[in-house]
Amino acid sequence: MDGTTMPRRRGTARLRVLAVLAATALAVSAxxxxxxxxxxxxxxxxxxxxxxxxxxxxxxxxxxxxxxxxxxxxxxxxxxxxxxxxxxxxxxxxxxxxxxxxxxxxxxxxxxxxxxxxxxxxxxxxxxxxxxxxxxxxxxxxxxxxxxxxxxxxxxxxxxxxxxxxxxxxxxxxxxxxxxxxxxxxxxxxxxxxxxxxxxxxxxxxxxxxxxxxxxxxxxxxxxxxxxxxxxxxxxxxxxxxxxxxxxxxxxxxxxxxxxxxxxxxxxxxxxxxxxxxxxxxxxxxxxxxxIVALANADIIRMENDPELAEHLRVSEAASYVYLATLRSENPLLEDRDIRRALALGIDRDYVAEVTPDGQPGRSLVLGSVPGYEAGIEVDDDLEESRRLLEEAGYPDGEGFPEINLLAGTSNVDVEAIVDSWRRNLGISAKADTVEAGVLVERRWAVQDDDYVGFYYGSFAGTPNWPTMVSSLWSPQDIKEFSLPAEQWTEYQEIQADTDLSTGERNEQLNELLDEYASPEAHELAALVDEAMSELDEARQEELFKEAAKLREEQHLIIPVLWKDRYFAIxxxxxxxxxxxxxxxxxxxxxxxxxxx
CATH class of the missing domain: 3.40.190.10 (Periplasmic binding protein-like II)
Incomplete structure (x- = not known):
């Protein structure tokens, strides 16, 4: 898309698809x-x-x-x-x-x-x-x-x-x-x-x-x-x-x-x-x-390698993103931002993208298809810094680090590649925990037992503009909630489930809890987004959204992994x-x- 800055995979399969699309584009009429x-x-x-x-x-x-x-x-x-x-x-x-x-x-x-x-x-x-x-x-x-x-x-x-x-x-x-x-x-x-x-x-x-x-x-x-x-x-x-x-x-x-x-x-x-x-x-x-059919990873590879079916492939680039969201646990390990940062920086996104046919390395929760996107808001892979943070926290070469779980509702190569990155890069024990979709919905909001720490896997799509990507999808409210310690998150859920409260009463109590216990950075993010939404100058508004996006990435409560292209056979x-x-x-x-x- 015009004006898009986007990391590119350079695998031969991707190039074949792009060649097909280029040939198709030459035949396009008005x-x-x-x-x-x-x-x-x-x-x-x-x-x-x-x-x-x-x-x-x-x-x-x-x-x-x-x-x-x-x-x-x-x-x-x-x-x-x-x-x-x-x-x-x-x-x-x-x-x-x-x-x-x-x-x-x-x-x-x-x-x-x-x-x-x-x-x-x-x-x-x-x-x-x-x-x-x-x-x-x-x-x-x-x-x-x-x-x-x-x-x-x-x-x-x-x-x-x-x-x-x-x-x-x-x-x-x-x-x-x-x-x-x-x-x-x-x-x-x-x-x-x-x-x-x-x-x-x-x-x-x-x-x-x-x-x-x-x-x-x-x-x-x-x-x-x-x-x-x-x-x-x-x-x-x-x-x-x-x-x-x-x-x-x-x-x-x-x-x-x-x-x-x-x-x-x-x-x-x-x-x-x-x-x-x-x-x-x-x-x-x-x-x-x-x-017309939307394609899963295995089908993309198979069709790319079939001379006839390859001509049926169409792609919409950077249409969604894959992320990891922090699970709450009685074990406070991931309440430490440096630990979350070490895990975020230890993912080899190029490797994950290479084994994922519809993936591009995604280092931001803002899609590269958003007009005016700049790489400055991204969180770069940095294995050396990741290892340093773990050593500083008392886990040299990953020794003694608790097992990290990646909770997912489907078994796919993305999840396995992320887990493999952590094992190879950081020397820690990591595993994919694949459950039924309904179980995932329940467990992703629950406080996990003391022996279970990790993230849940998800994907998201939205209108590619700054207000949606920063204010609506993983909004300041979401970041405030994810920054709550496990004890306060349990209390927060109890208030949400209290049917004796009116909507106004419920939200008043929830906001009081967020005001007291959400992280200072989450409150700073909310203030930046509020300022951006009230800014009259469009250029200044975009800069405020970029500043907010960068601050959000730096909390590592929600970790971007991939931008996903959408493949169809048509x-x-x-x-x-x-x-x-x-x-x-x-x-x-x-x-x-x-x-x-």
């Missing part, structure tokens, strides 16, 4: 990233000789697609079932009009006024209005709609870096009046959104699933089952025609969508797979039963598909299917 221009074998969508436009996909099972709750379903919603005020452009670097045909920004950068299209409609024919957005956002900012947080599964999906005035106050219980929130339907077609402070990434933040509109009359009439096919009303280019739980979903064009000329598919058929079986989708792909007959470095990866709109040679 129609889309993977269009074949004037190829004589290409039929225009809708022409008499065009094939039936049926896109076949597979997905992990989707219990819900509510975009206001963190699940995999919210990303499907964003691909084309619902459409927000704006959408991302082809390469994900900017926004284009969606439900809003235009917008204006006040001179102070605080107020955005959106003009809703007069031909925007829901799948039942109702017009899309500014009130639909206002009512949807009131649901989003109501604490009862879901746990707050915006990061873990089941939480409210709102990203705090969006910075809508009063939104977080309503979510955390500090306010109970939606009229304090900066969202107002001026009339049927004019929506006004006010921010707490100027936010350069605001328009891009509006493409996050949490800000998609819902047909609130339907949600309120069918609060438990509004998402079911017989009830759901959506406003995107596609609507749900059929949804069989644990089996399949069928999407068809929304006949009331405002831009039908760019909706080419007759239907989208999605096979819903049981948990843990999604990786098997490469079998039906190679059998011609699926048109059948050559699928055209008009544009990969972007976001979790939804691509939009259904614009995709069309050409005749096979």
């Amino acid at each position: 129609c889309g990233l993977f269009d074949n221009g004037d190829d004589a074998n290409v039929s225009e969508p809708g022409s008499d000789d065009a094939p039936e436009q049926v896109l076949k996909l597979s997905s992990s099972n989707l219990p819900i697609i509510d975009p206001q709750v963190v699940t995999g379903g919210m990303w499907l919603s964003a691909r084309g079932i619902f459409e927000g005020l704006v959408v991302q452009n082809e390469d994900g670097t900017d926004v284009e009009p969606g439900m809003a045909e235009s917008w204006e920004v006040s001179d102070d950068g605080l107020v955005y006024t959106f003009q809703i299209r007069d031909n925007a409609a829901w799948s039942n024919g109702d017009p899309v209005t500014a009130s639909d957005f206002e009512r949807t956002y009131e649901r989003l900012f109501t604490p009862e709609a879901g746990e707050t947080g915006g990061s873990t599964s089941g939480a409210n999906s709102y990203q705090t870096a969006t910075n809508i005035k009063g939104a977080t106050d309503l979510l955390d219980g500090s306010s109970e009046d939606f009229s304090d929130v900066g969202v107002r339907a001026v009339d049927d077609l004019v929506l006004e959104i006010e921010l707490d402070s100027p936010t350069p990434g605001f328009l891009m933040s509006l493409t996050h699933p949490s800000l998609l509109p819902l047909h609130m009359d339907t949600v309120e009439e069918h609060p438990q089952d509004w998402q079911e096919a017989e009830h759901i009303v959506s406003n995107g280019p596609f609507a749900i025609d059929r949804w069989v739980t644990n089996s399949s979903m069928t999407l068809v064009p929304n006949e009331h969508y405002w831009d039908p000329e760019n909706v080419h598919l007759d239907r989208i058929e999605i096979a819903l797979l049981e948990a843990g079986t999604a990786g098997a989708a490469t079998v039906p792909y190679e059998n011609g039963e699926v048109d 059948r050559p007959t699928i055209q008009g598909l544009n990969l972007r470095p976001s979790s939804d990866a691509y939009y259904f709109k614009g995709i069309h299917i050409v005749a096979d040679d």
